[in-house]
Amino acid sequence: DAEITQSPRHKITETGRQVTLACHQTWNHNNMFWYRQDLGHGLRLIHYSYGVQDTNKGEVSDGYSVSRSNTEDLPLTLESAASSQTSVYFCASSALGQTDEQYFGPGTRLTVT
Amino acid sequence: RKEVEQDPGPFNVPEGATVAFNCTYSNSASQSFFWYRQDCRKEPKLLMSVYSSGNEDGRFTAQLNRASQYISLLIRDSKLSDSATYLCVVNVMGDMRFGAGTRLTVKP
Numbered sequence: 001d002a003e004i005t006q007s008p009r010h011k012i013t014e015t016g017r018q019v020t021l022a023c024h025q026t027w028n029h030n031n032m033f034w035y036r037q038d039l040g041h042g043l044r045l046i047h048y049s050y051g052v053q054d055t056n057k058g059e060v061s062d063g064y065s066v067s068r069s070n071t072e073d074l075p076l077t078l079e080s081a082a083s084s085q086t087s088v089y090f091c092a093s094s095a096l097g098q099t100d101e102q103y104f105g106p107g108t109r110l111t112v113t
Numbered sequence: 114r115k116e117v118e119q120d121p122g123p124f125n126v127p128e129g130a131t132v133a134f135n136c137t138y139s140n141s142a143s144q145s146f147f148w149y150r151q152d153c154r155k156e157p158k159l160l161m162s163v164y165s166s167g168n169e170d171g172r173f174t175a176q177l178n179r180a181s182q183y184i185s186l187l188i189r190d191s192k193l194s195d196s197a198t199y200l201c202v203v204n205v206m207g208d209m210r211f212g213a214g215t216r217l218t219v220k221p
Binding site (some may be wrong): 002033035040041042043045058059090100101102105106109110 | 115117121146154155156157159162170184185200204208209210211212214
C-alpha cells in the first residue's frame with residue numbers, strides 16, 4: 001500500500017544545530033508540503049513543492065529550507081535550530097492538480113533545548 | 114484576526130447526541146472548503162469536502178454559507194469513535210489554511 005513516512009518520529013536537539021527531518025512518500029504524488037502544528041494554531045505551511053526541483057515558501061518559512069531532488073522525498077532542514085521551532089512537524093502529499101486532498105505523514109515531534 | 118477561526122471546545126456529548134461545529138473564514142477569495150479529522154497525537158485525515166449546496170456522508174453533514182463566510186459540520190448519532198479534533202480547512206488561492214480545531218469527546 002502507498003504511504004507517507006517521516007523520520008525521525010521524535011528528535012531532541014540543541015539550539016544552533018542543523019537538523020533535517022525526512023519525508024518519503026510512495027503515492028507518486030507531485031505535490032509535497034511541510035507544516036508545523038502548535039497549540040492554539042492551525043497547521044501552518046512552511047514550504048511546499050509541486051514537483052522535482054520546484055520549491056516554494058509558505059507562511060512560516062524563515063529558518064527552514066527544503067530541496068526536491070526526486071518525486072518521493074522532501075527533506076526539511078532547520079539551518080540553526082531555535083527554541084521557537086519546537087513543534088510537531090507534518091509532511092503531506094497530494095496528486096497533481098489536487099492540492100485539496102492531502103495525505104499526511106505521522107508527524108515528527110521536535111524539541112529544541 | 115486569524116484566517117480560519119474555530120471554537121476550540123471541548124465539546125463533551127453523550128453517545129447518540131447530535132453535535133454541530135462552526136468555522137468562520139476571513140478571505141472572501143477562498144475557493145474550497147474541507148473538514149479534516151485529527152486523533153490525539155496522530156496525523157490529520159480528510160473527513161469530507163464542503164460543497165456550496167451542502168453535502169452529507171452518512172452521519173456527517175457539511176454546509177457552506179459564502180455570504181456569511183462560515184462552514185459547519187453536523188454529526189448525528191455520535192459514536193465513541195467520533196472523539197477527535199475536527200479541523201476546518203480553507204483553500205485560499207491554492208494555499209490550504211487550517212483552523213486550530215474543535216475538540217470533541219463523546220462519552221458513554
